[in-house]
Amino acid sequence: MAWSLMEEFGTGDPVTEKRLRATTATVYLGTLVPLLARVLGRPAYISPGGAETSASALHTFFLAMVLHPEVQAKAREELDRVVGAHRLPTFDDFGSIPYIDAIVKEVLRWYPIVPILMPHKLSEDDVYDGYLLEKGSFVMVNIWAILHDEQRYSDPFAFNPDRFIKDGVLDPEMFDPEEVAFGFGRRVCPGRHLAYETVWIMIASVLSCFDIGKLKTEDGQDMELREDFVSSFVCEPNPFKCEIRPRSQQHLELFAHP
Numbered sequence: 454m455a456w457s458l459m460e461e462f463g464t465g466d467p468v469t470e471k472r473l474r475a476t477t478a479t480v481y482l483g484t485l486v487p488l489l490a491r492v493l494g495r496p497a498y499i500s501p502g503g504a505e506t507s508a509s510a511l512h513t514f515f516l517a518m519v520l521h522p523e524v525q526a527k528a529r530e531e532l533d534r535v536v537g538a539h540r541l542p543t544f545d546d547f548g549s550i551p552y553i554d555a556i557v558k559e560v561l562r563w564y565p566i567v568p569i570l571m572p573h574k575l576s577e578d579d580v581y582d583g584y585l586l587e588k589g590s591f592v593m594v595n596i597w598a599i600l601h602d603e604q605r606y607s608d609p610f611a612f613n614p615d616r617f618i619k620d621g622v623l624d625p626e627m628f629d630p631e632e633v634a635f636g637f638g639r640r641v642c643p644g645r646h647l648a649y650e651t652v653w654i655m656i657a658s659v660l661s662c663f664d665i666g667k668l669k670t671e672d673g674q675d676m677e678l679r680e681d682f683v684s685s686f687v688c689e690p691n692p693f694k695c696e697i698r699p700r701s702q703q704h705l706e707l708f709a710h711p
């Protein structure tokens with residue numbers, strides 16, 4: 454990909470070409486490698502710049518859907534009504550299926566992918582809430598605490614996309630997890646829009662075509678599943694098994710040949 458980009462946009466300038474190569478590698482490491490690793494069942498390890506993150510968000514989404522069939526039902530009602538059964542959702546549907554946005558926001562909030570931001574070194578003295586923070590100090594932002602603050606979100610440990618919806622649309626008064634889940638300021642995640650849109654289109658497409666549910670035990674009971682997350686720099690569920698069933702033959706064909 455980097456080579457064809459350079460053929461098309463390359464100027465022969467080594468600095469530009471180095472940037473093109475680095476940008477392509479970042480996108481590759483940030484999205485494709487972790488997604489492929491999930492599909493192949495292989496581990497993918499963090500590299501600087503957001504590797505794992507989009508795949509971790511999708512992993513969290515699948516767990517949330519297994520645990521909350523009522524959320525799937527609501528999303529499907531919206532998708533069937535707005536998108537219909539004859540095509541997959543596209544970015545043209547952006548703004549028309551707010552419950553899908555609410556699910557993406559709740560995935561980012563419920564178990565934030567990067568719960569504690571990496572340390573940032575202050576380049577000058579700063580004052581926060583009456584405290585002097587001296588130049589050279591390291592500051593680490595607790596995203597988990599911000600996104601589980603009861604003042605902002607009632608019942609913060611529950612997975613509840615409805616908290617972002619008011620009168621059938623996204624509630625502009627509700628604090629948007631996107632404001633903090635991708636960091637802040639000069640070092641804010643440069644992949645945040647790509648990440649949001651990747652997760653959004655995947656969630657919309659998967660929910661259009663598949664039911665996600667618990668596996669059955671041999672005697673026909675639902676297998677128990679818990680909120681069991683990896684405790685590390687990037688937060689995501691420990692591996693779990695679930696059933697992903699096409700809603701119908703027509704939905705399966707739609708997903709396979711959009």
Ligand code: HEM
Pocket residue numbers: 479480481483484501502503504506507510566567570571634635636637639640641642643644645647648649652
């Ligand atoms: C749901 C998905 C993602 C989340 C939650 C996420 C979150 C973050 C966070 C919290 C940071 C640190 C910001 C800070 O230090 O203040 C960061 C940095 C970064 N992210 Fe992402 N990220 C995601 C996806 C991506 C993707 C898809 C890419 C690339 C295509 C990417 C590229 C980067 C890079 C290059 C940095 C380092 C920026 C810098 O230090 O200047 N991220 N991300």
